[in-house]
Amino acid sequence: MNIIGVGKVLPRKINSNYIKNEIQIDGIIEPEDFDIKKYVKYKGLRSLTKATNLAIASISEAINDAGEKYNQHSPNRIGVFVGSTLNPTDAASHFMSDVYEASADFVSPLKFSSSVLNNISGWASIVYGITGLNSTVISGNLSGIDALKMATSYINNDVIDIAIVTAVEGNEEGSIYHLSNNTHNVNAITGAISVIIEKNDDSYATVNNICSFQHYEKNREKIIRNLEQELKIGQCNNLIYGSVNSNDELISDFLKSNVADYDINIINTSKSIGTSNSLSGFLKLITSLDLEGETLIVETNEVGNDSIIKIKSRNKVATI
Amino acid sequence: MNKLNRVVVTGTGAITSVGQNSQDFWESCLKGKSGISLIEKNDLQLVGPKYGGQILDFDASQFVKVNDYKKIGRGSNLLIASIYDAIKNANLDSDTYEKADLFVGTTMGEISIETTDYNRYMGMSSSENLLDQSFLYTVLANACREFSLQGESMLIANACSAGNYAIIEGYERIRKGEQSICFTAGEDPFSTIAYYGFNRLKAIAASKCKPFDKNRDGMLVAEGAGCLVLEELEHAKARGANILAEVTGYGVSCDAYHITAPHPESAGVIQAMEKAIAKANIELEDIDYISAHGTGTPANDKAESFAVNNLFKRKVPMSSIKSMIGHSMGAASLLEAIVCCNAVNQNIAPPTINFETVDENCEVDCIPNEARQFNIEYAMNNSYAFGGANSSVIFKKFRNN
Numbered sequence: 001m002n003i004i005g006v007g008k009v010l011p012r013k014i015n016s017n018y019i020k021n022e023i024q025i026d027g028i029i030e031p032e033d034f035d036i037k038k039y040v041k042y043k044g045l046r047s048l049t050k051a052t053n054l055a056i057a058s059i060s061e062a063i064n065d066a067g068e069k070y071n072q073h074s075p076n077r078i079g080v081f082v083g084s085t086l087n088p089t090d091a092a093s094h095f096m097s098d099v100y101e102a103s104a105d106f107v108s109p110l111k112f113s114s115s116v117l118n119n120i121s122g123w124a125s126i127v128y129g130i131t132g133l134n135s136t137v138i139s140g141n142l143s144g145i146d147a148l149k150m151a152t153s154y155i156n157n158d159v160i161d162i163a164i165v166t167a168v169e170g171n172e173e174g175s176i177y178h179l180s181n182n183t184h185n186v187n188a189i190t191g192a193i194s195v196i197i198e199k200n201d202d203s204y205a206t207v208n209n210i211c212s213f214q215h216y217e218k219n220r221e222k223i224i225r226n227l228e229q230e231l232k233i234g235q236c237n238n239l240i241y242g243s244v245n246s247n248d249e250l251i252s253d254f255l256k257s258n259v260a261d262y263d264i265n266i267i268n269t270s271k272s273i274g275t276s277n278s279l280s281g282f283l284k285l286i287t288s289l290d291l292e293g294e295t296l297i298v299e300t301n302e303v304g305n306d307s308i309i310k311i312k313s314r315n316k317v318a319t320i
Numbered sequence: 321m322n323k324l325n326r327v328v329v330t331g332t333g334a335i336t337s338v339g340q341n342s343q344d345f346w347e348s349c350l351k352g353k354s355g356i357s358l359i360e361k362n363d364l365q366l367v368g369p370k371y372g373g374q375i376l377d378f379d380a381s382q383f384v385k386v387n388d389y390k391k392i393g394r395g396s397n398l399l400i401a402s403i404y405d406a407i408k409n410a411n412l413d414s415d416t417y418e419k420a421d422l423f424v425g426t427t428m429g430e431i432s433i434e435t436t437d438y439n440r441y442m443g444m445s446s447s448e449n450l451l452d453q454s455f456l457y458t459v460l461a462n463a464c465r466e467f468s469l470q471g472e473s474m475l476i477a478n479a480c481s482a483g484n485y486a487i488i489e490g491y492e493r494i495r496k497g498e499q500s501i502c503f504t505a506g507e508d509p510f511s512t513i514a515y516y517g518f519n520r521l522k523a524i525a526a527s528k529c530k531p532f533d534k535n536r537d538g539m540l541v542a543e544g545a546g547c548l549v550l551e552e553l554e555h556a557k558a559r560g561a562n563i564l565a566e567v568t569g570y571g572v573s574c575d576a577y578h579i580t581a582p583h584p585e586s587a588g589v590i591q592a593m594e595k596a597i598a599k600a601n602i603e604l605e606d607i608d609y610i611s612a613h614g615t616g617t618p619a620n621d622k623a624e625s626f627a628v629n630n631l632f633k634r635k636v637p638m639s640s641i642k643s644m645i646g647h648s649m650g651a652a653s654l655l656e657a658i659v660c661c662n663a664v665n666q667n668i669a670p671p672t673i674n675f676e677t678v679d680e681n682c683e684v685d686c687i688p689n690e691a692r693q694f695n696i697e698y699a700m701n702n703s704y705a706f707g708g709a710n711s712s713v714i715f716k717k718f719r720n721n
Contacts, residue, residue: 076573076591084477085456092431092513099516104366112517113579113706117429117456117477122707125576131588133572134709135485136477138429138456146474150489157492159572159595212472214464222470304461305473 001152002203004069005196006286007061009034009054014189014272016290019283024271028171030190042127047110051087051170051192055120056127058192059164063128066196070162079132079160081151082121083143083167085277090172091115120168132160140301141243142212143167143278144193144285145309149210151197161198167282168192187274193282204289208310215247215306223247223298223306224254230296230308231262237293240284242270245302265291281307289313327494328718330561331410331549332658333402333505336645337373337542341405345655346662348644349670350691355645356528356540363512367519371527373542373646374510386466393430394509394543396462398651402545403463403503410549410561412501414468420549421471421499422463423489425482425506426650427705428513429456429475459507471499479705480613480647482506483546483654484713488570490550491713500555506654507545514649515541521580523617529647531614531640531672532621532686534679539615542646546654548661565661566716568602568698571595575708582620586627588710589702593631596700596712604632607714608696609669611656612686613704614640615647624702625682635685637692639672653703657713660699664717668693 011029036045039057063070091114098107113119121134137146144167151163171190215222241251248270255266273283281299288295288311300306332342337355339345356371380389383401407417460475478485483506490502518524525538556563575588613624641659663669668691675688701713
């Protein structure tokens with residue numbers, strides 16, 4: 001599957017050099033002066049959540065980037081897939097605050113619909129007239145990658161021809177409370193990244209493989225076994241990892257002990273990406289587009305599902 | 321193209337207000353038993369009085385063995401209980417099921433732990449100890465831990481049609497030979513947000529859910545969990561599994577019309593059914609029974625009946641179990657899929673209860689009030705959701721050849 005369009009709404013300093021150089025982010029950094037009206041003219045968008053607008057804006061960028069390769073498709077052969085993590089908790093908090101503190105009978109119904117987990121993909125399909133399907137995946141750090149995997153599957157199974165895949169984090173009050181658990185400062189990036197994928201060869205990069213699996217507290221070494229297996233194949237030029245959880249240390253220790261065995265450029269994103277949840281995998285993904293050759297991306301959750309994906313960049317443009 | 325595998329259903333699990341295992345759930349559906357009760361929880365008294373499909377006597381300690389049931393959310397407990405039921409009914413040993421993928425559909429995940437903590441809002445003791453469980457995907461991690469699952473897992477948050485989308489993921493993994501066995505599930509605990517949200521949308525019925533009835537006045541919020549064990553046919557046969565039904569196709573679409581209201585001409589709903597029939601490689605006349613989305617709201621039932629009548633040009637028998645158990649959100653289409661599997665397996669369809677008066681604008685054969693025995697070769701499970709996410713999945717009576 002090939003990436004034919006990229007759109008992003010991120011803080012200005014978040015670029016490939018920033019990520020490749022492993023520069024530490026400090027606090028929660030936001031896209032500067034974000035205004036949805038600069039991207040899309042559609043009535044009522046400003047009343048939606050920040051995450052919804054960030055996603056819609058990044059999709060606009062991706063569609064413009066893909067140009068005719070996107071526009072030639074019929075709406076019923078296009079799908080939109082969103083990887084999201086904490087975004088609905090913000091709207092849900094606002095809705096329930098109004099219910100408890102004001103009136104259950106007069107709370108805004110829009111706040112309710114914004115709290116439903118597939119609100120962002122629903123709005124994206126409405127704004128861009130996409131009738132193939134819309135779908136939402138919530139898998140922590142894996143959200144973007146899982147959405148990409150799902151989209152790939154629907155294209156391969158001939159349900160659609162082309163897919164928009166978006167990862168987004170709004171990081172509003174409820175999310176931040178959740179991220180920090182009120183105990184420590186959080187380093188995270190707010191924003192959205194969209195990619196458009198199809199089978200077309202004229203592309204930025206090819207997503208060669210997505211290997212997904214499960215680990216628990218007691219069998220984290222499974223991540224290493226799978227990584228080792230991929231490294232032994234020996235085709236990769238780059239490895240990007242770092243998900244701000246216990247798995248990072250495990251991977252770092254493995255690489256320190258075995259780095260001499262592999263001729264590979266290693267990037268640890270835990271400082272430069274922070275706790276960016278669904279964006280975590282997609283920030284790695286767009287960094288890989290700017291690297292020479294094939295890149296292995298390892299994305300993990302503290303407990304739960306993990307993925308190792310293989311991206312072959314064609315270095316057509318520096319995307320970030 | 322490589323030969324595609326056949327995908328069969330070898331086990332079902334259900335936790336609902338009318339039965340806390342798949343067998344009781346199905347028998348209650350056939351009897352037309354209602355699981356609707358008056359809502360008495362403190363944090364749900366700001367409107368009302370209202371009714372819903374609560375599982376009042378659910379005791380998680382009877383089901384959950386590996387996780388501490390007190391330290392995980394109700395959604396996780398319901399889901400885990402339904403998977404245990406499915407494992408038992410599919411007669412799976414741990415060596416077999418630990419290799420399975422897990423795809424779970426949900427509307428709200430465990431979001432209610434954090435955002436509907438009534439006590440926290442009222443300055444009383446809170447559920448802080450559960451806060452780390454309110455990350456929306458913890459329901460998935462808890463289930464994987466409970467069953468030591470080693471395969472892929474995914475939480476699909478496509479609101480009220482999420483269960484069908486979970487089935488589709490599992491179906492494709494097996495059909496393409498990427499997996500031999502998958503758990504496809506749906507869950508939602510009773511959602512305070514959904515309860516107050518649907519109340520605000522004026523979509524909640526006064527006391528009874530009456531799908532397709534002229535005097536229908538809305539849906540009833542409910543909770544539950546359901547699970548299907550999907551297996552590759554030869555894998556199932558090799559272990560001597562009891563095969564309930566075969567999954568033969570699906571269709572999906574989206575309305576791109578309104579975030580909460582159905583498309584007035586049901587374009588997306590029709591498209592999903594047409595795609596499902598094409599994918600199953602059958603004709604319109606082959607569909608014998610439809611498990612309707614059938615929420616009981618005036619707009620939804622009108623749109624669905626319009627779509628079915630216009631597409632099929634005949635009155636396809638079509639019932640809604642939401643009349644009995646309410647709308648269990650992410651679990652709904654999974655539980656309705658169990659109905660389809662049993663319907664093709666036993667040639668009987670459950671009724672739509674509370675039906676009294678025909679609506680000339682919504683005229684369907686809704687199998688009113690009593691189950692009906694007839695030959696059911698193919699059953700279609702229709703499910704629609706917020707964001708215009710439409711889905712139809714087709715189940716076929718299993719035949720070896």
